[in-house]
Amino acid sequence: MFALLTAYLRETDGRRKKRVAKTIHKNLSRLAAFILRTAFVAPKFEPSHFEAKFSNFAKKIMQDKEIPNEEFAEFLLDCDRDYYNILDDSKFKEGIYETQMTGEKRIKRFLFGVNSDQQGNSQIFNDSEFTVEHILPKSDKHWGNWKEFKGEDPKEWVNRIGNLTLLGRTDNKPGIKFNGSFEKKKEIYAESALAITRQLAKHDDWTPESIKKRQRYLAKRAVEVWRFDQ
Incomplete structure:
Protein backbone atom coordinates (compact mmCIF):
# COMPACT_ATOMS: atom_id res chain seq x y z
CA MET A 1 0.00 0.00 0.00
CA ILE A 86 -10.44 -17.87 -2.82
CA LEU A 87 -10.18 -15.18 -5.51
CA ASP A 88 -12.10 -17.71 -7.58
CA ASP A 89 -15.71 -16.71 -6.80
CA SER A 90 -17.01 -20.27 -6.72
CA LYS A 91 -14.26 -21.34 -4.30
CA PHE A 92 -14.89 -18.34 -2.06
CA LYS A 93 -18.63 -18.98 -2.05
CA GLU A 94 -18.03 -22.63 -1.21
CA GLY A 95 -15.62 -21.66 1.55
CA ILE A 96 -18.14 -19.33 3.20
CA TYR A 97 -20.92 -21.89 2.87
CA GLU A 98 -18.85 -24.62 4.52
CA THR A 99 -17.20 -22.57 7.24
CA GLN A 100 -17.85 -22.43 10.94
CA MET A 101 -16.32 -18.99 11.29
CA THR A 102 -14.33 -18.33 14.45
CA GLY A 103 -12.93 -15.19 16.02
CA GLU A 104 -15.41 -12.56 17.15
CA LYS A 105 -13.78 -9.68 15.30
CA ARG A 106 -13.63 -11.66 12.06
CA ILE A 107 -17.33 -12.58 12.40
CA LYS A 108 -18.27 -8.98 13.12
CA ARG A 109 -16.28 -7.73 10.11
CA PHE A 110 -17.95 -10.22 7.80
CA LEU A 111 -21.52 -9.56 8.97
CA PHE A 112 -20.93 -5.81 9.09
CA GLY A 113 -19.73 -5.84 5.48
CA VAL A 114 -22.82 -7.70 4.28
CA ASN A 115 -25.09 -5.45 6.33
CA SER A 116 -23.48 -2.25 5.03
CA ASP A 117 -23.97 -3.46 1.47
CA GLN A 118 -27.64 -4.26 2.17
CA GLN A 119 -28.27 -0.87 3.74
CA GLY A 120 -26.30 0.95 1.08
CA ASN A 121 -24.16 2.90 3.51
CA SER A 122 -20.44 3.34 3.97
CA GLN A 123 -20.28 3.40 7.76
CA ILE A 124 -16.79 2.79 9.12
CA PHE A 125 -16.45 -0.53 10.92
CA ASN A 126 -16.15 -0.12 14.68
CA ASP A 127 -15.76 -3.39 16.53
CA SER A 128 -17.11 -1.99 19.80
CA GLU A 129 -20.44 -0.96 18.26
CA PHE A 130 -21.70 -4.53 17.84
CA THR A 131 -22.04 -7.86 19.57
CA VAL A 132 -22.23 -11.25 17.86
CA GLU A 133 -25.62 -12.87 18.32
CA HIS A 134 -26.14 -16.64 18.06
CA ILE A 135 -29.68 -17.23 16.80
CA LEU A 136 -29.70 -20.83 18.01
CA PRO A 137 -28.24 -19.99 21.45
CA LYS A 138 -24.59 -20.62 22.13
CA SER A 139 -25.16 -22.09 25.59
CA ASP A 140 -26.27 -25.71 25.75
CA LYS A 141 -28.55 -24.97 28.72
CA HIS A 142 -31.05 -23.44 26.27
CA TRP A 143 -30.98 -26.12 23.59
CA GLY A 144 -33.71 -28.23 25.16
CA ASN A 145 -36.25 -25.51 24.33
CA TRP A 146 -35.39 -25.52 20.63
CA LYS A 147 -37.46 -28.48 19.44
CA GLU A 148 -36.60 -27.78 15.80
CA PHE A 149 -33.14 -29.19 16.51
CA LYS A 150 -34.36 -32.40 18.10
CA GLY A 151 -32.31 -35.27 16.71
CA GLU A 152 -29.55 -32.86 15.66
CA ASP A 153 -26.29 -32.04 17.40
CA PRO A 154 -26.60 -28.28 18.04
CA LYS A 155 -22.81 -28.02 18.18
CA GLU A 156 -22.80 -28.65 14.43
CA TRP A 157 -25.01 -25.61 13.84
CA VAL A 158 -24.42 -23.03 16.53
CA ASN A 159 -21.22 -21.50 15.10
CA ARG A 160 -22.10 -21.65 11.42
CA ILE A 161 -22.16 -18.18 9.89
CA GLY A 162 -25.78 -18.76 8.89
CA ASN A 163 -26.66 -18.91 12.59
CA LEU A 164 -24.90 -15.65 13.46
CA THR A 165 -25.98 -12.05 13.25
CA LEU A 166 -25.21 -8.71 14.89
CA LEU A 167 -26.89 -6.67 17.58
CA GLY A 168 -26.06 -2.98 17.65
CA ARG A 169 -25.52 -0.75 20.64
CA THR A 170 -28.93 0.88 20.14
CA ASP A 171 -30.81 -2.42 19.82
CA ASN A 172 -33.08 -3.45 22.67
CA LYS A 173 -31.29 -5.43 25.34
CA PRO A 174 -32.45 -9.06 25.51
CA GLY A 175 -34.31 -10.13 28.64
CA ILE A 176 -33.68 -13.29 30.62
CA LYS A 177 -36.18 -15.25 28.50
CA PHE A 178 -34.58 -14.13 25.24
CA ASN A 179 -32.92 -17.48 24.51
CA GLY A 180 -36.02 -19.50 25.29
CA SER A 181 -37.40 -19.56 21.76
CA PHE A 182 -37.07 -18.09 18.30
CA GLU A 183 -40.39 -16.30 18.81
CA LYS A 184 -38.86 -14.30 21.67
CA LYS A 185 -35.80 -13.48 19.63
CA LYS A 186 -37.85 -12.28 16.67
CA GLU A 187 -39.29 -9.49 18.81
CA ILE A 188 -35.79 -8.09 19.32
CA TYR A 189 -34.65 -8.72 15.75
CA ALA A 190 -37.64 -6.90 14.26
CA GLU A 191 -36.60 -3.67 15.99
CA SER A 192 -32.89 -3.89 15.19
CA ALA A 193 -31.11 -0.98 13.54
CA LEU A 194 -29.32 -3.52 11.33
CA ALA A 195 -30.96 -4.81 8.14
CA ILE A 196 -29.15 -8.14 8.35
CA THR A 197 -30.82 -8.75 11.73
CA ARG A 198 -34.26 -7.33 10.90
CA GLN A 199 -34.48 -9.85 8.05
CA LEU A 200 -34.55 -12.67 10.58
CA ALA A 201 -37.92 -11.53 11.93
CA LYS A 202 -39.48 -12.63 8.61
CA HIS A 203 -38.77 -16.28 9.40
CA ASP A 204 -41.61 -18.34 10.85
CA ASP A 205 -39.21 -20.62 12.66
CA TRP A 206 -35.50 -21.40 12.94
CA THR A 207 -34.32 -24.83 11.84
CA PRO A 208 -31.19 -26.50 10.45
CA GLU A 209 -32.60 -25.84 6.98
CA SER A 210 -33.01 -22.14 7.86
CA ILE A 211 -29.33 -21.97 8.78
CA LYS A 212 -28.26 -23.69 5.56
CA LYS A 213 -30.44 -21.39 3.47
CA ARG A 214 -29.08 -18.27 5.18
CA GLN A 215 -25.53 -19.58 4.84
CA ARG A 216 -26.04 -19.89 1.08
CA TYR A 217 -27.45 -16.35 0.98
CA LEU A 218 -24.51 -14.90 2.92
CA ALA A 219 -22.02 -16.75 0.73
CA LYS A 220 -23.64 -15.31 -2.39
CA ARG A 221 -23.67 -11.79 -0.95
CA ALA A 222 -20.03 -12.08 0.16
CA VAL A 223 -18.90 -12.61 -3.43
CA GLU A 224 -20.51 -9.29 -4.37
CA VAL A 225 -19.37 -7.34 -1.31
CA TRP A 226 -15.73 -8.41 -1.62
CA ARG A 227 -15.57 -8.56 -5.39
CA PHE A 228 -12.19 -9.12 -7.02
CA ASP A 229 -12.06 -7.37 -10.39
CA GLN A 230 -9.47 -8.75 -12.75
Whole structure:
Protein backbone atom coordinates (compact mmCIF):
# COMPACT_ATOMS: atom_id res chain seq x y z
CA MET A 1 0.00 0.00 0.00
CA PHE A 2 2.83 2.39 0.88
CA ALA A 3 4.48 1.71 -2.48
CA LEU A 4 1.24 2.50 -4.35
CA LEU A 5 0.70 5.76 -2.47
CA THR A 6 4.33 6.77 -2.98
CA ALA A 7 3.91 6.21 -6.71
CA TYR A 8 0.90 8.53 -6.66
CA LEU A 9 2.70 11.26 -4.72
CA ARG A 10 5.71 11.31 -7.01
CA GLU A 11 3.53 11.91 -10.09
CA THR A 12 3.61 15.60 -11.08
CA ASP A 13 1.43 15.69 -14.20
CA GLY A 14 -2.13 16.62 -13.11
CA ARG A 15 -4.07 14.68 -15.77
CA ARG A 16 -1.88 11.65 -15.42
CA LYS A 17 -2.19 11.87 -11.64
CA LYS A 18 -5.97 11.38 -11.93
CA ARG A 19 -5.46 8.23 -14.00
CA VAL A 20 -2.89 7.00 -11.51
CA ALA A 21 -5.36 7.64 -8.65
CA LYS A 22 -8.02 5.50 -10.38
CA THR A 23 -5.54 2.67 -10.91
CA ILE A 24 -4.39 2.83 -7.30
CA HIS A 25 -8.01 2.80 -6.06
CA LYS A 26 -8.70 -0.29 -8.15
CA ASN A 27 -5.56 -1.99 -6.87
CA LEU A 28 -6.40 -1.18 -3.25
CA SER A 29 -9.89 -2.65 -3.77
CA ARG A 30 -8.29 -5.81 -5.15
CA LEU A 31 -5.90 -5.96 -2.22
CA ALA A 32 -8.76 -5.55 0.28
CA ALA A 33 -10.70 -8.35 -1.43
CA PHE A 34 -7.66 -10.62 -1.32
CA ILE A 35 -6.95 -9.94 2.37
CA LEU A 36 -10.55 -10.16 3.60
CA ARG A 37 -11.55 -13.17 1.52
CA THR A 38 -8.50 -15.01 2.81
CA ALA A 39 -9.15 -13.93 6.41
CA PHE A 40 -12.79 -15.08 6.27
CA VAL A 41 -12.10 -18.52 4.81
CA ALA A 42 -8.63 -19.51 6.03
CA PRO A 43 -8.59 -21.43 9.33
CA LYS A 44 -5.73 -19.17 10.37
CA PHE A 45 -4.67 -16.20 8.28
CA GLU A 46 -0.87 -16.03 8.09
CA PRO A 47 0.34 -12.78 6.45
CA SER A 48 3.90 -14.12 6.72
CA HIS A 49 3.05 -16.55 3.90
CA PHE A 50 3.05 -13.62 1.50
CA GLU A 51 5.65 -11.33 3.07
CA ALA A 52 8.53 -12.01 0.67
CA LYS A 53 6.35 -11.81 -2.45
CA PHE A 54 4.76 -8.53 -1.38
CA SER A 55 8.13 -7.06 -0.46
CA ASN A 56 9.59 -7.86 -3.87
CA PHE A 57 6.55 -6.53 -5.70
CA ALA A 58 6.59 -3.32 -3.65
CA LYS A 59 10.21 -2.75 -4.69
CA LYS A 60 9.20 -3.18 -8.32
CA ILE A 61 6.43 -0.57 -7.93
CA MET A 62 8.89 1.87 -6.40
CA GLN A 63 11.32 1.40 -9.30
CA ASP A 64 8.91 1.40 -12.25
CA LYS A 65 7.49 4.50 -13.86
CA GLU A 66 4.14 2.84 -14.59
CA ILE A 67 1.63 1.84 -11.90
CA PRO A 68 0.77 -1.85 -12.41
CA ASN A 69 -2.88 -2.62 -13.14
CA GLU A 70 -3.54 -6.03 -14.68
CA GLU A 71 -0.08 -7.00 -13.48
CA PHE A 72 -1.10 -6.33 -9.87
CA ALA A 73 -4.25 -8.41 -10.30
CA GLU A 74 -2.18 -11.28 -11.66
CA PHE A 75 0.28 -10.92 -8.79
CA LEU A 76 -2.54 -11.33 -6.24
CA LEU A 77 -3.99 -14.26 -8.17
CA ASP A 78 -0.58 -15.90 -8.14
CA CYS A 79 -0.31 -15.44 -4.35
CA ASP A 80 -3.79 -16.86 -3.95
CA ARG A 81 -3.14 -19.95 -6.07
CA ASP A 82 -0.32 -20.93 -3.73
CA TYR A 83 -2.66 -21.17 -0.75
CA TYR A 84 -6.46 -20.90 -0.74
CA ASN A 85 -7.65 -20.03 -4.26
CA ILE A 86 -10.44 -17.87 -2.82
CA LEU A 87 -10.18 -15.18 -5.51
CA ASP A 88 -12.10 -17.71 -7.58
CA ASP A 89 -15.71 -16.71 -6.80
CA SER A 90 -17.01 -20.27 -6.72
CA LYS A 91 -14.26 -21.34 -4.30
CA PHE A 92 -14.89 -18.34 -2.06
CA LYS A 93 -18.63 -18.98 -2.05
CA GLU A 94 -18.03 -22.63 -1.21
CA GLY A 95 -15.62 -21.66 1.55
CA ILE A 96 -18.14 -19.33 3.20
CA TYR A 97 -20.92 -21.89 2.87
CA GLU A 98 -18.85 -24.62 4.52
CA THR A 99 -17.20 -22.57 7.24
CA GLN A 100 -17.85 -22.43 10.94
CA MET A 101 -16.32 -18.99 11.29
CA THR A 102 -14.33 -18.33 14.45
CA GLY A 103 -12.93 -15.19 16.02
CA GLU A 104 -15.41 -12.56 17.15
CA LYS A 105 -13.78 -9.68 15.30
CA ARG A 106 -13.63 -11.66 12.06
CA ILE A 107 -17.33 -12.58 12.40
CA LYS A 108 -18.27 -8.98 13.12
CA ARG A 109 -16.28 -7.73 10.11
CA PHE A 110 -17.95 -10.22 7.80
CA LEU A 111 -21.52 -9.56 8.97
CA PHE A 112 -20.93 -5.81 9.09
CA GLY A 113 -19.73 -5.84 5.48
CA VAL A 114 -22.82 -7.70 4.28
CA ASN A 115 -25.09 -5.45 6.33
CA SER A 116 -23.48 -2.25 5.03
CA ASP A 117 -23.97 -3.46 1.47
CA GLN A 118 -27.64 -4.26 2.17
CA GLN A 119 -28.27 -0.87 3.74
CA GLY A 120 -26.30 0.95 1.08
CA ASN A 121 -24.16 2.90 3.51
CA SER A 122 -20.44 3.34 3.97
CA GLN A 123 -20.28 3.40 7.76
CA ILE A 124 -16.79 2.79 9.12
CA PHE A 125 -16.45 -0.53 10.92
CA ASN A 126 -16.15 -0.12 14.68
CA ASP A 127 -15.76 -3.39 16.53
CA SER A 128 -17.11 -1.99 19.80
CA GLU A 129 -20.44 -0.96 18.26
CA PHE A 130 -21.70 -4.53 17.84
CA THR A 131 -22.04 -7.86 19.57
CA VAL A 132 -22.23 -11.25 17.86
CA GLU A 133 -25.62 -12.87 18.32
CA HIS A 134 -26.14 -16.64 18.06
CA ILE A 135 -29.68 -17.23 16.80
CA LEU A 136 -29.70 -20.83 18.01
CA PRO A 137 -28.24 -19.99 21.45
CA LYS A 138 -24.59 -20.62 22.13
CA SER A 139 -25.16 -22.09 25.59
CA ASP A 140 -26.27 -25.71 25.75
CA LYS A 141 -28.55 -24.97 28.72
CA HIS A 142 -31.05 -23.44 26.27
CA TRP A 143 -30.98 -26.12 23.59
CA GLY A 144 -33.71 -28.23 25.16
CA ASN A 145 -36.25 -25.51 24.33
CA TRP A 146 -35.39 -25.52 20.63
CA LYS A 147 -37.46 -28.48 19.44
CA GLU A 148 -36.60 -27.78 15.80
CA PHE A 149 -33.14 -29.19 16.51
CA LYS A 150 -34.36 -32.40 18.10
CA GLY A 151 -32.31 -35.27 16.71
CA GLU A 152 -29.55 -32.86 15.66
CA ASP A 153 -26.29 -32.04 17.40
CA PRO A 154 -26.60 -28.28 18.04
CA LYS A 155 -22.81 -28.02 18.18
CA GLU A 156 -22.80 -28.65 14.43
CA TRP A 157 -25.01 -25.61 13.84
CA VAL A 158 -24.42 -23.03 16.53
CA ASN A 159 -21.22 -21.50 15.10
CA ARG A 160 -22.10 -21.65 11.42
CA ILE A 161 -22.16 -18.18 9.89
CA GLY A 162 -25.78 -18.76 8.89
CA ASN A 163 -26.66 -18.91 12.59
CA LEU A 164 -24.90 -15.65 13.46
CA THR A 165 -25.98 -12.05 13.25
CA LEU A 166 -25.21 -8.71 14.89
CA LEU A 167 -26.89 -6.67 17.58
CA GLY A 168 -26.06 -2.98 17.65
CA ARG A 169 -25.52 -0.75 20.64
CA THR A 170 -28.93 0.88 20.14
CA ASP A 171 -30.81 -2.42 19.82
CA ASN A 172 -33.08 -3.45 22.67
CA LYS A 173 -31.29 -5.43 25.34
CA PRO A 174 -32.45 -9.06 25.51
CA GLY A 175 -34.31 -10.13 28.64
CA ILE A 176 -33.68 -13.29 30.62
CA LYS A 177 -36.18 -15.25 28.50
CA PHE A 178 -34.58 -14.13 25.24
CA ASN A 179 -32.92 -17.48 24.51
CA GLY A 180 -36.02 -19.50 25.29
CA SER A 181 -37.40 -19.56 21.76
CA PHE A 182 -37.07 -18.09 18.30
CA GLU A 183 -40.39 -16.30 18.81
CA LYS A 184 -38.86 -14.30 21.67
CA LYS A 185 -35.80 -13.48 19.63
CA LYS A 186 -37.85 -12.28 16.67
CA GLU A 187 -39.29 -9.49 18.81
CA ILE A 188 -35.79 -8.09 19.32
CA TYR A 189 -34.65 -8.72 15.75
CA ALA A 190 -37.64 -6.90 14.26
CA GLU A 191 -36.60 -3.67 15.99
CA SER A 192 -32.89 -3.89 15.19
CA ALA A 193 -31.11 -0.98 13.54
CA LEU A 194 -29.32 -3.52 11.33
CA ALA A 195 -30.96 -4.81 8.14
CA ILE A 196 -29.15 -8.14 8.35
CA THR A 197 -30.82 -8.75 11.73
CA ARG A 198 -34.26 -7.33 10.90
CA GLN A 199 -34.48 -9.85 8.05
CA LEU A 200 -34.55 -12.67 10.58
CA ALA A 201 -37.92 -11.53 11.93
CA LYS A 202 -39.48 -12.63 8.61
CA HIS A 203 -38.77 -16.28 9.40
CA ASP A 204 -41.61 -18.34 10.85
CA ASP A 205 -39.21 -20.62 12.66
CA TRP A 206 -35.50 -21.40 12.94
CA THR A 207 -34.32 -24.83 11.84
CA PRO A 208 -31.19 -26.50 10.45
CA GLU A 209 -32.60 -25.84 6.98
CA SER A 210 -33.01 -22.14 7.86
CA ILE A 211 -29.33 -21.97 8.78
CA LYS A 212 -28.26 -23.69 5.56
CA LYS A 213 -30.44 -21.39 3.47
CA ARG A 214 -29.08 -18.27 5.18
CA GLN A 215 -25.53 -19.58 4.84
CA ARG A 216 -26.04 -19.89 1.08
CA TYR A 217 -27.45 -16.35 0.98
CA LEU A 218 -24.51 -14.90 2.92
CA ALA A 219 -22.02 -16.75 0.73
CA LYS A 220 -23.64 -15.31 -2.39
CA ARG A 221 -23.67 -11.79 -0.95
CA ALA A 222 -20.03 -12.08 0.16
CA VAL A 223 -18.90 -12.61 -3.43
CA GLU A 224 -20.51 -9.29 -4.37
CA VAL A 225 -19.37 -7.34 -1.31
CA TRP A 226 -15.73 -8.41 -1.62
CA ARG A 227 -15.57 -8.56 -5.39
CA PHE A 228 -12.19 -9.12 -7.02
CA ASP A 229 -12.06 -7.37 -10.39
CA GLN A 230 -9.47 -8.75 -12.75
